[in-house]
Amino acid sequence: MSEERRLAVLRAIVQDYVETSEPVGSRSLLERHQLGVSAATVRNDMAALEEEGLIAAPHTSAGRVPTDAGYRLFVDRLSSVKPMSAAERSAIAAFLQGAVDLDDVVERTVRLLASLTRQVAVMQYPSLTRSSVRHVELVPMGAQRLMVVLIVNTGRVEQRVIETAGAHDGLDLTDAEGERVLNRIRAQVNALAVGRRLVDAAATLEALPEQFEPSARDLVRQVVGALDDALVEEREERVVLAGTANLARFGTDFPLTIGPVLEALEEHVVLLKLLSTARETSDAVSVRIGHENPFAGLQTTSVVSTEYGTGADLVAGLGVLGPTRMDYPTTMASVRAVATYVSRILAP
Numbered sequence: 001m002s003e004e005r006r007l008a009v010l011r012a013i014v015q016d017y018v019e020t021s022e023p024v025g026s027r028s029l030l031e032r033h034q035l036g037v038s039a040a041t042v043r044n045d046m047a048a049l050e051e052e053g054l055i056a057a058p059h060t061s062a063g064r065v066p067t068d069a070g071y072r073l074f075v076d077r078l079s080s081v082k083p084m085s086a087a088e089r090s091a092i093a094a095f096l097q098g099a100v101d102l103d104d105v106v107e108r109t110v111r112l113l114a115s116l117t118r119q120v121a122v123m124q125y126p127s128l129t130r131s132s133v134r135h136v137e138l139v140p141m142g143a144q145r146l147m148v149v150l151i152v153n154t155g156r157v158e159q160r161v162i163e164t165a166g167a168h169d170g171l172d173l174t175d176a177e178g179e180r181v182l183n184r185i186r187a188q189v190n191a192l193a194v195g196r197r198l199v200d201a202a203a204t205l206e207a208l209p210e211q212f213e214p215s216a217r218d219l220v221r222q223v224v225g226a227l228d229d230a231l232v233e234e235r236e237e238r239v240v241l242a243g244t245a246n247l248a249r250f251g252t253d254f255p256l257t258i259g260p261v262l263e264a265l266e267e268h269v270v271l272l273k274l275l276s277t278a279r280e281t282s283d284a285v286s287v288r289i290g291h292e293n294p295f296a297g298l299q300t301t302s303v304v305s306t307e308y309g310t311g312a313d314l315v316a317g318l319g320v321l322g323p324t325r326m327d328y329p330t331t332m333a334s335v336r337a338v339a340t341y342v343s344r345i346l347a348p
Contacts, residue, residue: 005035005037005041005045006045006048006049007073007077008033008035009029009035009042009045009046009049010049010054010055010066010070010073010074011074011077012024012029012032012033012035013029013046013049013055013064013065013066013070014066014070014071014074016028016029016032017065017066017325018325018326018327021252021253021325022063023057023058023062023063023064023065024063024064024065025062025063025064026039026042026043026046027039028063029042030042046064049064049070050064052069053067053069053070054066054067054069054070054073055067055070066324068289068290068291068292068324071289071290071302071324071326071328072289072292074328075287075289075328075332078328078329078332081285081329081332081333081336082329082330082333083333084333084334084337088337089337092112092116092337092338092341093341095108095112096108096109096112096338096341096342096345097345099345101155101157102125102126102154102155102156102157102346105155105342105345105346106123106125106240107240107242109121109123109318109338109342110122110123110240110241110242110243110318111242111243112338113242113243113318113319113320113334113335113338114242114243114246114320115243116334116338117243117320117322117330117331117334117335118243118246118249118322119243119246119320119321119322119326119331120241120242120243120244120246120247120265120320120321120322121241121242121243121318121319121320122239122240122241122271122274122275122305122318122319122320122321123239123240123316123317123318123319124238124239124271124272124275124316124317124318125156125238125239125240125316126152126154126155126156126309126315126316126346131152131153131154131156131197131198131315132152132153132195132196132197132198132201133150133151133152133153133193133194133195133196133198133201134151134152134153134194135151135190135194136148136149136150136151136186136189136190136193136194136227137149137151137186138182138185138186138189138223140173140174140178140179140182141161142173142174143172143173143174143178144163144164144165144172144173145161145162145163145164145173146161146162146164146173146182146222146223147159147160147161148160148161148162148223148226148227148230150227150230152198153346154315154346155346158230159230160226160227160229160230162222162223162225162226164219164222171219181216181219184212185212185216185219185220185223188208188211189205189208189223189224189227192204192205192208193205193227201227202227202228205224205227205228206224208220208224209221209224238268239268239271239272239275241265241271243320244262244265246322247261247262247322250322250323250325253300253323253324253325254300254323260296260297260298260300261297261298261300261301261321263297264295264297264298265321270295270297270298273294273295274288274293274295274298274303274305274319274321275305275307275316275317275318275319276317284306284307285304285305285306285332285335285336286303286304286305286306286319287302287303287304287328287332288302288303288305289302289324290302290324298321300323300324301321301322301323301324302321302322302323302324302326302328303319303320303321304319304320304321304326304328304331304332304335305317305318305319305320305335306318306319306335306336306339307339308339308340308342308343308346309343309346315346318335318338318339318342319335320334320335
């Protein structure tokens with residue numbers, strides 16, 4: 001049996017089973033696909049595929065279904081991920097570009113992915129540990145109150161308000177002298193921090209107070225302290241889900257119950273680890289099938305994920321989770337396309 005013909009039969013079985021959810025027999029393969037061989041040849045090919053562990057017979061059915069290994073070979077041998085149509089790409093762009101802030105981008109992204117794939121969509125918030133400083137702003141809110149605003153390259157904004165009483169004897173942040181001091185602090189902070197990863201920026205700013213006259217150092221320390229607080233407080237990773245109800249459509253795809261899957265989805269640490277398996281290039285789509293997932297509750301599912309960001313700055317992951325009986329080419333295309341548009345929206 002030629003390898004190419006064997007792969008053609010496996011591909012046909014996967015396609016039919018994904019579409020119909022019914023075990024696939026040799027007769028239906030011949031009716032639905034132009035395989036160019038006899039029924040006996042197809043039966044022989046299916047027997048060989050079963051012997052290799054790529055397809056299996058569920059219970060006493062005459063038909064066959066793909067195994068995890070069969071899906072893996074199918075995915076690995078995809079010549080290319082089919083591109084989305086121009087209309088689909090335009091719809092994705094229009095939907096995501098309507099977002100008003102980062103929270104809205106994340107919320108729209110998971111809703112869109114769940115709708116496109118009819119699976120459970122998962123998205124990790126941009127990781128501050130892998131983000132960089134875009135700008136720092138100092139906004140007087142009164143004579144002795146100051147808002148310190150940190151803007152990150154992903155569009156994330158952190159704000160801290162500090163009371164400056166005693167930090168600079170007699171300084172009024174709203175008069176000419178106060179404005180002069182704040183302008184200098186703002187300029188120095190941005191010169192040192194902009195473009196740096198957050199953890200590096202925090203370290204760089206530690207020595208900044210010593211570069212100012214003694215009378216201004218306490219105020220600079222307060223500003224640096226507020227920035228440091230903003231830089232470290234949001235280190236805890238966050239994930240957002242949408243489309244969990246889609247699992248109900250696939251009841252027959254889970255041998256016992258979807259309970260373990262739902263329990264795993266509640267563990268955000270589990271989801272973060274799943275998303276971290278995406279390879280470190282913006283173009284790569286990672287596919288984990290069935291027992292390739294390290295978490296027992298998810299070994300009846302597949303996870304298709306990738307990372308988003310710009311250039312070398314991949315800041316977080318997104319993807320979908322569903323039963324192993326999944327339309328892999330379409331799902332991979334959807335995940336990749338949505339990640340591309342999210343990356344563009346969040347680009348500086």
